[in-house]
Amino acid sequence: MRIISQDGLFDLPYGETMLQGFYDGKIVAFSLNDLSSNNFITMAKYSTNEKAKKVMEMCREKYLSRMELDELAEEVGELANQGWIPCSERLPEDGQTVLAYIGGRHNSCNYLCACHTVEEYTDRWRNARTGFAILCEVIAWMPLPEPYKEDKDE
Known part of the structure; x- marks a missing residue:
């Protein structure tokens, strides 16, 4: 002002x-x-x-x-x-498994667990479950949340 x-x-x-x-x-x-x-x-x-x-x-x-x-x-x-980090700003650490937001459609969902690696000086994204390369553009990512812990008192 x-x-x-x-x-x-x-x-x-x-x-x-x-x-x-x-x-x-x-x-x-x-x-x-x-x-x-x-x-x-x-x-x-x-x-x-x-x-x-x-x-x-x-x-x-x-x-x-x-x-x-x-x-x-x-x-x-x-x-x-909500915690999304654009890939243009920063990439996850090499080998870190993250939640990735991808462009286009991938199995009718825009989110998946992915692993980012650097191979031969090239960034690569792989599906963390299958290990297959992600062919769509990964636009943003966020660290995975802490695993669920059951309340032992219940």
Whole structure:
């Protein structure tokens, strides 16, 4: 989020700026990147202190709602990804058995346990159960979950 001065001459990142209101209705901005500096920019001038306070409260509310949206977007992204690692970002360790997501259709399912190996400087994916090569493109992978453990109390 950015904050623009009343006259439109200054455009500052809100997260790097501290706003301060004065009793004469003036709102000034200090840089949070240089806390030792007393330099400031006059961002706005209002006829009363109450109007200046109202504007600062509106800025704060907008910023907090933006932060909530950013946090929500991050959570949605994490939920959508659910631990999948794109092969373009990183491959599993050589010989590691993982859950693989493949392009196209493979036995009417897009997921299978696979083993990634490097053979003769070439990445190879094999079906972990059969050992056969996977001919479809593996798009993403995730480590296998911990094995199920029965509760001995039941």
